[in-house]
Amino acid sequence: MAHLTLSDPPTQRKRAAHWTNDHGTGFTNPWPSAKGPPALSHVAKFSWQGMHIQKPEVKDPHAFLPMQKPDFTPPTEGVKATWLGHACVLAQFATDGGKNSINVLFDPVFSDRCGPGGYLGPKRYTAVPCGGVEGLPEIDVVAISHNHYDHLDRSTLSEIFAKQKRTPALVASLNTWRVLDGISPKAKQVYREADWWETIEGRHQRRGLWAGWAVQGDAGSVYFAGDTGYAAVETETYEIDPAVPVCPAFKEIGERFGGFDLAFLPIGAYAPRWFLSTVHCAPIDTVRLFQDVRAKKAMAIHWGTWDLSHEQLSEPATMLAEARDVVGLTKEQFDVVDLGASISSVPAAAAATARVPEAQAQAQEQEPKQAEAEAELERAVA
Numbered sequence: 001m002a003h004l005t006l007s008d009p010p011t012q013r014k015r016a017a018h019w020t021n022d023h024g025t026g027f028t029n030p031w032p033s034a035k036g037p038p039a040l041s042h043v044a045k046f047s048w049q050g051m052h053i054q055k056p057e058v059k060d061p062h063a064f065l066p067m068q069k070p071d072f073t074p075p076t077e078g079v080k081a082t083w084l085g086h087a088c089v090l091a092q093f094a095t096d097g098g099k100n101s102i103n104v105l106f107d108p109v110f111s112d113r114c115g116p117g118g119y120l121g122p123k124r125y126t127a128v129p130c131g132g133v134e135g136l137p138e139i140d141v142v143a144i145s146h147n148h149y150d151h152l153d154r155s156t157l158s159e160i161f162a163k164q165k166r167t168p169a170l171v172a173s174l175n176t177w178r179v180l181d182g183i184s185p186k187a188k189q190v191y192r193e194a195d196w197w198e199t200i201e202g203r204h205q206r207r208g209l210w211a212g213w214a215v216q217g218d219a220g221s222v223y224f225a226g227d228t229g230y231a232a233v234e235t236e237t238y239e240i241d242p243a244v245p246v247c248p249a250f251k252e253i254g255e256r257f258g259g260f261d262l263a264f265l266p267i268g269a270y271a272p273r274w275f276l277s278t279v280h281c282a283p284i285d286t287v288r289l290f291q292d293v294r295a296k297k298a299m300a301i302h303w304g305t306w307d308l309s310h311e312q313l314s315e316p317a318t319m320l321a322e323a324r325d326v327v328g329l330t331k332e333q334f335d336v337v338d339l340g341a342s343i344s345s346v347p348a349a350a351a352a353t354a355r356v357p358e359a360q361a362q363a364q365e366q367e368p369k370q371a372e373a374e375a376e377l378e379r380a381v382a
Contacts, residue, residue: 033247034278035232046275050310057313058125064314065304067339070130072137074101078346079220081262083337084108085128086305087151087226089264090136093219104141104215105168106224106264108133108160109153114306118155122306125313129340133159143213144172145226147179150306158183171213214253220261220345223253223293227266227302230285233277238284238319240326250292259294261345265334267320268303271311280309283316283323290334291327298334299343 015021038046057064070082072090076098082090088108092101110128115121130136133156142160144152152172161167161184171192172180180187213224231246270282280302281289290298303316317336324334337343 033231033245034229038275042275046272046310049272053310055307055313058307061125061304061313064317065126065336065339067126067129068341070135070340071342072130074098075219075344075346077219078344079217079222079262080342080344081222081264081299082342083299083301083339084130085124085126085339086303087145087264087266087301089224089299089301090139091215091222091224091262091264092137093215093217095219102140102217102219103137104143104222105136105139105160106143106213107145107151107226108142108156109150110156110159111153114149114153116149121149122308124305125307126305126339133163136160136164138166139164139168141169141171143215143224144170144176144180145212145224146173147176148227150308151227152176152179154180154183157187161186212253214257214260216257221257221259223257223260223263223295225263225265225281225289225293227279228281228289229276229278230281230289231277233273236271236273238273238282238323240284240288246288250289254292254294257293259296261296262343263290263293263295263298264301265289265295265298266302267300267336268311268316269308270316271309276309283320284326286320287323287327287329287334290329296333297343297345300334300336303336304339 070084070090072082072092074080075092075094077094079094080092080101082092084090086109087106088110089106091104091106093104094101110132111118112124113119113121114124128135139160142157146152157170157180167186167190169190169192170180170187171194174193177188177191177193180191212226212228215222215224229247230250231244233241233244265286266281267283267286268280270276270280270285273282277285286300300316300320304313307313320334320336321331324331
């Protein structure tokens, strides 16, 4: 069985540029690539416009987003990642020669609605591919990016702590415990909270710190972006404008960590741009983010689960293909996957090669048995 030990966060922190007070309980985005919280009039305009947009694809979402039963078999080497809907990803880091894995679960939200108490908010239009908490393997770490309902679900977390055989560690960004408190008597004992660059990196503002996670291990490295914007865009454009400032943190992430074997990057909930670009990436932003963090391969997340914005439900996947062409990425480098599907840091050809010795050993073991069976058949015929 895999064993994971987490280091303790610093006991004291100095006020950072993204803090709005001395206590680390209020935050702001320090870069010119972002703008402040929206005015109430903008929220009202966004909501009113959204009420008049028809989404016919919601009647048959699997026509554009197939679903399959997840395979949580530990990888023989490298890192394997499975998409479980919206921003939820299970990353499995191979250990013990493929007999076990360290399992890190990002932003699990299995409730039907993403909203207060599970009764309000947008309704899920695609199912949870693993069926819920019962369908998960044993989890070593649950990592939460921030406290929005589509990323932090108290009900799901409570179930994880109640039903898992071993207690997973729970990690989140600063000032998140106020939302998590009460999910389980076990949670406080295994909880870790961190600021940017301690073990996490992210961006946004207000009371809860938004963050992404960089996870490195012997088997490989992954980057989970959570929710993030890339550049504040005032018009409904999906082209690269060199004059618009972009978030500098992503290039710094790539430089500090030297790139990642796998990345899980958001592509949905971006329209209208004038309202959401500062907090959510459109695909044309995400492909640039991919390059900035120096990812070798990426899985698209943050789409295909809840109707959170104005674009049509299948549009993020189409726009990702177009954005790849703009910056020169391939489908093999960055693409959407089916619900419940997995990607691996080990190329398929290499994984197949790794299985050859095992297959050869099995074949060699069978050869004497086959020869003996043939000899017995010859004696019987004679």
